[in-house]
Amino acid sequence: MELTANKRDNILDASLILFAERGFDATTVPMIAEKAEVGAGTIYRYFDSKDALVNVLFQEYVKRFAAYMIKDYPDSSANPRSQFQHIFYGMIRFAKEHTNALYFIDVNCNARFLDDKSREVFQEMMAFLYSFVDHGKRQNIIRSLPSEALIAVVFGAFTRIYGLIRKGVIQETRELLADIEQSCWDAVRIHSD
Amino acid sequence: MELTANKRDNILDASLILFAERGFDATTVPMIAEKAEVGAGTIYRYFDSKDALVNVLFQEYVKRFAAYMIKDYPDSSANPRSQFQHIFYGMIRFAKEHTNALYFIDVNCNARFLDDKSREVFQEMMAFLYSFVDHGKRQNIIRSLPSEALIAVVFGAFTRIYGLIRKGVIQETRELLADIEQSCWDAVRIHSD
DNA sequence: CGATTCGGAATGAACGTTCATTCCGGCTAT
DNA sequence: ATAGCCGGAATGAACGTTCATTCCGAATCG
Numbered sequence: 335m336e337l338t339a340n341k342r343d344n345i346l347d348a349s350l351i352l353f354a355e356r357g358f359d360a361t362t363v364p365m366i367a368e369k370a371e372v373g374a375g376t377i378y379r380y381f382d383s384k385d386a387l388v389n390v391l392f393q394e395y396v397k398r399f400a401a402y403m404i405k406d407y408p409d410s411s412a413n414p415r416s417q418f419q420h421i422f423y424g425m426i427r428f429a430k431e432h433t434n435a436l437y438f439i440d441v442n443c444n445a446r447f448l449d450d451k452s453r454e455v456f457q458e459m460m461a462f463l464y465s466f467v468d469h470g471k472r473q474n475i476i477r478s479l480p481s482e483a484l485i486a487v488v489f490g491a492f493t494r495i496y497g498l499i500r501k502g503v504i505q506e507t508r509e510l511l512a513d514i515e516q517s518c519w520d521a522v523r524i525h526s527d
Numbered sequence: 528m529e530l531t532a533n534k535r536d537n538i539l540d541a542s543l544i545l546f547a548e549r550g551f552d553a554t555t556v557p558m559i560a561e562k563a564e565v566g567a568g569t570i571y572r573y574f575d576s577k578d579a580l581v582n583v584l585f586q587e588y589v590k591r592f593a594a595y596m597i598k599d600y601p602d603s604s605a606n607p608r609s610q611f612q613h614i615f616y617g618m619i620r621f622a623k624e625h626t627n628a629l630y631f632i633d634v635n636c637n638a639r640f641l642d643d644k645s646r647e648v649f650q651e652m653m654a655f656l657y658s659f660v661d662h663g664k665r666q667n668i669i670r671s672l673p674s675e676a677l678i679a680v681v682f683g684a685f686t687r688i689y690g691l692i693r694k695g696v697i698q699e700t701r702e703l704l705a706d707i708e709q710s711c712w713d714a715v716r717i718h719s720d
Numbered sequence: 721c722g723a724t725t726c727g728g729a730a731t732g733a734a735c736g737t738t739c740a741t742t743c744c745g746g747c748t749a750t
Numbered sequence: 751a752t753a754g755c756c757g758g759a760a761t762g763a764a765c766g767t768t769c770a771t772t773c774c775g776a777a778t779c780g
Contacts, residue, residue: 483707
């Protein structure tokens with residue numbers, strides 16, 4: 335039982351690293367098998383196909399990502415500034431622990447191989463972000479731009495930064511992250527000056 | 528001669544669309560041939576390999592992108608605010624005319640299939656942006672974050688926005704673009720309030 | 721308690737398919 | 751007429767997937 339669960343996890347872990355490093359199409363099943371230290375056929379004991387595998391992986395991590403942001407989220411009586419901070423630090427915690435997963439989600443969230451379930455799980459996560467943005471816009475604290483655009487700005491900036499951290503170009507320090515958070519907030523908030 | 532140049536261009540145009548839509552690995556040479564309305568073998572009359580083709584395409588468009596930003600760039604006596612605006616509107620002009628190319632460059636600027644020349648051309652473009660950021664930091668107008676991070680924030684936000692425009696999720700209006708420009712500037716500048 | 725049987729998990733060689741690339745017969749333009 | 755460009759069938763490598771076989775621990779029997 336232990337070993338069984340372990341192999342499945344080994345396959346998922348190996349896939350995530352390879353998909354993040356090389357992309358889905360450039361990763362072959364034998365590559366995954368080698369990294370997971372299982373036979374190529376074993377992968378098909380746990381997953382119907384390479385496509386099914388990537389979808390399981392995607393859904394798994396999108397759900398976790400959403401959980402990081404939603405956990406202890408200040409309710410709608412809280413001010414947008416602290417809600418933003420909560421979401422952003424949730425993203426940071428996820429990114430710290432699952433840097434490859436963040437990159438994998440980011441690159442593949444519109445990929446052609448995603449099935450309906452994967453798209454649905456992703457949209458659920460986005461719906462949460464829309465509700466936050468709309469709340470802030472109603473209070474005249476967040477810029478009145480399309481919600482998609484505001485989310486794109488923050489998400490784009492954030493994933494890029496973690497791309498640089500992933501590659502070792504910049505160091506992930508508390509100060510840097512605090513500054514980036516402020517920078518992203520300044521991008522979406524309405525300014526008085 | 529006319530026809531010859533035309534075929535080469537057809538191949539490049541078809542490749543750009545397909546690489547942007549499906550990605551490099553999921554685009555086959557016969558697909559390119561069909562879209563370009565040439566035989567598969569003809570592609571190899573103009574390019575050594577699929578890899579060589581994608582590198583030519585990448586370098587071509589990175590150079591054009593850089594040209595859009597650098598043309599009429601205000602010299603270092605100008606203030607960073609107007610320099611930023613110039614760069615940003617250069618990016619917008621490029622993105623408007625070559626939306627697929629922007630997406631293609633963005634997604635593939637770290638791809639494993641890029642050769643030394645492609646990386647060099649890309650780095651040249653980045654060097655220009657570094658010099659702008661450093662200039663602004665020295666004048667205490669731009670946040671003292673790593674230049675890579677500041678560029679990533681703006682670039683990440685910008686390419687995401689054009690991703691949405693490309694997909695038709697949001698409309699590309701003069702007002703939206705002006706707001707996004709302001710939003711990105713607010714992300715990198717030092718605030719007085 | 722050791723020997724034997726058993727069943728499902730694991731394997732990797734082999735399969736059909738599809739890829740990037742080559743090659744050559746025919747077509748075009750002069 | 752013919753030189754050279756062109757197209758698409760041919761090719762071999764590599765892909766995702768399958769399946770006959772091996773392996774291994776638990777259950778059963780003597």
